[in-house]
Structure formats: C-alpha cells, structure tokens
Amino acid sequence: MKRIIFFIALTMTLFGGNAFAADKLKVVTTISDLASLTQEVGGDRVDAVSIARGYQDPHFVEPKPSFLLLLRSADLLEAVGLELEIGWLPPLLEQSRNDKIRQGARGYLDVSQGVEILDRPTGAVTRAMGDVHPLGNPHYWLDPANAVRIAIQIENRLAELRPADSQYFAQRLNDFKLKINEANKRWMATLAPYRGAKIVTYHNSWPNFARHFGLDVAGYVEPKPGVPPSPSHTFELINQMKAQHIKVIAMEPYFDLKTPQSIAAQTGATVVVLYPSVGGAKSGSDNYFQLFDTNIANLVKALK
Numbered sequence: 001m002k003r004i005i006f007f008i009a010l011t012m013t014l015f016g017g018n019a020f021a022a023d024k025l026k027v028v029t030t031i032s033d034l035a036s037l038t039q040e041v042g043g044d045r046v047d048a049v050s051i052a053r054g055y056q057d058p059h060f061v062e063p064k065p066s067f068l069l070l071l072r073s074a075d076l077l078e079a080v081g082l083e084l085e086i087g088w089l090p091p092l093l094e095q096s097r098n099d100k101i102r103q104g105a106r107g108y109l110d111v112s113q114g115v116e117i118l119d120r121p122t123g124a125v126t127r128a129m130g131d132v133h134p135l136g137n138p139h140y141w142l143d144p145a146n147a148v149r150i151a152i153q154i155e156n157r158l159a160e161l162r163p164a165d166s167q168y169f170a171q172r173l174n175d176f177k178l179k180i181n182e183a184n185k186r187w188m189a190t191l192a193p194y195r196g197a198k199i200v201t202y203h204n205s206w207p208n209f210a211r212h213f214g215l216d217v218a219g220y221v222e223p224k225p226g227v228p229p230s231p232s233h234t235f236e237l238i239n240q241m242k243a244q245h246i247k248v249i250a251m252e253p254y255f256d257l258k259t260p261q262s263i264a265a266q267t268g269a270t271v272v273v274l275y276p277s278v279g280g281a282k283s284g285s286d287n288y289f290q291l292f293d294t295n296i297a298n299l300v301k302a303l304k
C-alpha cells in the first residue's frame with residue numbers, strides 16, 4: 001500500500017501540477033498593476049507576482065527576505081522606472097544575485113520606455129525641489145491607454161523569452177485590447193458628466209488618470225510630491241478650494257486622513273479614497289479592470 005501511495009505521489013510530481021508550474025515563466029513585478037497586466041497577456045503560461053502590495057506607497061516599500069527569494073528565481077523583472085523604485089529595488093536586485101534580471105539583461109523590463117509620461121522636467125533637476133518625481137510622473141499606469149502600451153511591451157518581452165508561446169501571447173494581447181476598449185467606453189461614459197471638474201489630490205498620483213478622463217487636478221495636499229502637508233500650504237489650499245468651489249479631495253489609502261479631513265471640514269468638500277494600485281481596496285480591486293470600476297464608482301459618488 002505504501003509503495004502504491006509513493007508511486008502515485010511520484011507520478012503527480014512528475015506529470016501533475018508541479019511539473020506544469022515549473023514550466024511557467026516566473027515574472028516578478030515591482031507593483032501589482034504590472035502583475036495584473038502580465039497575467040492578462042501571459043495567461044496560464046506565466047506566474048506573475050508583485051513585490052509591493054496594492055495598499056502600499058510604491059515609493060517606499062520595506063524590503064523583506066521573501067522578496068529576495070522571489071527575485072532569485074525570476075525569469076523576468078518588470079519595473080515602473082522613472083525612479084519610482086529607487087529607494088528599495090536596487091539593493092534587492094543586487095542581493096538577489098540573479099544575472100538574468102539585471103538592468104540591461106533580457107529579463108529586466110522597464111515599461112516606462114513606451115508610454116506617455118507627464119510632468120517631464122524641463123530645467124535642471126535638483127533634490128532641493130523635494131521631489132520624488134525627478135524624471136517625470138511615474139504614476140502613468142493609471143491611464144487605460146498607457147495600460148495598452150505597457151501590455152504591448154510585456155507581450156514583446158514574453159515572446160522573446162518564450163518564442164514557442166509567442167502566438168498565444170499575441171492572441172491574449174489582442175483579447176486584452178478588445179476588453180479594455182469596451183471597458184474604457186463604459187468608464188468614459190460614466191465620467192462624461194463631470195468633464196472639467198476640479199479636484200484636489202493628496203499626492204500627484206493622478207495626472208494621467210485625470211487627463212484621460214477630462215478631470216482637472218487643481219491642487220495637492222502635499223506641498224511637493226513626497227513632502228508631508230505643512231500648515232502654510234494647507235492654508236493656501238483651503239483658500240484656493242473655497243475660491244474655486246472645489247468639492248472633492250481624493251487621497252491614496254496609505255496617507256493619514258487627518259489633514260484631508262480638516263481641509264474638508266473647512267471647505268465643505270468630500271474626502272474620497274482612490275486606489276492607485278490593484279489590490280489596494282479590500283474588495284473590488286483584484287485586477288486592473290476592477291480597480292478602475294471601483295475608483296470611478298467612488299469618484300462619481302463624491303462628485304455628485
């Protein structure tokens with residue numbers, strides 16, 4: 001009996017789920033949105049895992065030993081670039097000692113290459129600007145048009161790494177494009193009545209989102225990206241919001257509610273939590289499509 005069980009276990013190891021899983025391309029992404037888009041394109045031929053959780057500030061991720069294990073066995077690493085991950089990715093990458101995913105290797109993909117980047121600096125960049133966006137705004141994934149551009153780059157790289165599956169990836173990319181086009185029509189229609197509406201956001205995470213959907217981000221709770229609220233800036237912001245009748249403050253889930261709530265109390269505005277990444281909300285943000293469904297529904301409630 002024991003021998004039979006042993007034989008069954010051995011057979012399952014060789015031909016069952018494990019053997020199949022070992023055959024999948026192992027993709028590690030810095031943020032969950034890239035993992036979601038990779039899964040859309042890669043289907044069951046890839047296993048995509050994100051380092052940062054959707055509810056974390058992607059500028060500041062605390063390194064963990066488990067991240068090294070992930071990176072050590074990765075075939076492909078996908079990053080946002082534009083220095084979004086500069087505070088935490090380089091040491092992890094160094095310590096992972098995985099030559100396949102080193103910067104410049106085929107297993108390293110910085111998807112900022114082929115997308116629309118906003119707020120590119122024109123003059124000289126200095127740290128005195130107190131900016132965590134020195135090369136342009138890195139939150140560009142919050143635009144469905146950029147999601148397509150990201151998916152195209154992912155498809156190209158997956159096909160390069162796994163030529164035998166290139167047709168499969170191409171087909172899935174096509175399906176994704178059709179699906180997001182349909183979703184985008186729905187999202188645009190939902191937000192159409194609010195075209196031109198002025199809002200304030202906590203961090204400058206939403207320029208691509210706002211542009212795509214015709215919203216106007218008129219101010220920020222942070223005086224500069226990455227710099228916490230200050231009394232003088234908050235005072236100016238309150239005056240501006242009163243003068244321009246701005247009724248919505250959108251904040252990311254990882255910031256302190258205190259300042260937005262106090263601004264709301266003095267201006268009559270509504271604070272709404274918008275999620276910059278997949279998995280940021282406890283429910284209804286399991287993938288890129290759900291993320292937009294949830295954010296747009298919450299935003300509309302606040303704008304009404």
Ligand SMILES: [Zn+2]
Pocket residue numbers: 059132133138139203204205225
């Ligand atoms: Zn940022």
